[in-house]
Amino acid sequence: MTTTRRDLLTAALTATASAAATPNLVHAQQHDHAHDHDPDHQAVPSDPALRAKALESVLVAKGLVDRAALDALVDTYEHQIGPRNGARVIARAWVDGAYKQRLLKNAKAAIAELGYGGAEGEQMVVVENTPRVHNLVVCTLCSCYPWPVLGLPPVWYKSAAYRSRSVIDPRSVLREFGLDFPTDVEVRVWDSTAEVRYLVLPERPAGTEKLSESELAALVTRDAMVGVSRIAAPLGGTHT
């Protein structure tokens, strides 16, 4: 298996090199020779853009993928499925107590009421922040994330720093995001190791009593639904 993998990586690089006509790329990507491996300052050898283009050409020519379908997939996750979906779910839970109970009891069904569901959200659980409990979601093993309500995860969520630290030292991660909880507030970290995807129900900020559901949705941020942020009260005051 190791041999296959190495052969494949080499082949992929060869494809890159021939496409780019820069054979030195192959040498630069070899794993076996010893040179400094500073992950932040690697002489990045391969050009994944060229490899991706080559692969797409081959797959299209072989009738395995349709470019129009690829376009539609990209468009869907760039423009249609994203954190605005989750924000609508959160706002509904804030204004409708019965909906909130359904959401906490069976998130998938309650989220489906608003028309969201499907890929990478086949099973969803919503966890509620309170003055005593703060929830934080991570996927230490990979990048699990509730796509139907948040879209695709940001780079930091998939980073080694976030994945490694969130379980052992969540409070330092939260402090980097500007959240500093006293020790009597319980921090619960949800490691999405299976196929269950977690969404945080943030606390509704004070001073938003008169806002409409859509105005509330506009306040809800992606980061708050992952648990690395709280939702600020709107500026300008809505008390009067």
Added chain:
Amino acid sequence: MNGIHDMGGMQDMGPVRPEKNEPVFHAAWEGRVFAMVMAIDGDWPPGQGRYHLELIPPADYLRMSYYERWLTSLSERLVKSGMVTLTELETSVAHGGNTKGRHMLRVDEVAPMIAAGDPSTSNVPVAAKFHVGQRVRSRNINPVGHTRLPRYARGKQGTIACDQGVYVFNDSLAQGLGEKPQHLYSVRFAARELWGPEATATDSVYVDLWDDHLEAA
């Protein structure tokens, strides 16, 4: 496998670096790779893509960006399954490979595919081995294949917080060893059980684990 992907609890990985107004894809090729992975009919068991990401050698895994890993994993699986040949990858010219019986996802099938998803729940009636509130201990196992039991949570005592129902077992499925359906639980581990006395007493980590990962404490 105790691979580099199993990062929970590692230290010295630096600060988390959020990016303001981050785009969904940072370059067009990232979107194309994402879409190819979503579109391709590989007839692969669910979760096998994850396993192949984990097989990327550690130094490469750390150096590669997220979608570079996806590209590498996809290329490897295509070659292994015979759908694409190494020569094709080398030359960018289609000339062989076995694509018989593979369905090409049409544009009108994209939205239905996303809406349908690919549930991991199972209808097979399997009795739960544990109940909510029960004390359990995660097994101390070090399989060389795919596992969803992270290293930091092995051999630790916890409490069953929630029974999620019957799920296919990814540890088995990803390696082509069958669904082996069983109950999945959210298991609460106190931070101090995982990390020792310096952890905050009130904190906890919830890990989703299957029956086969657990034993009665």
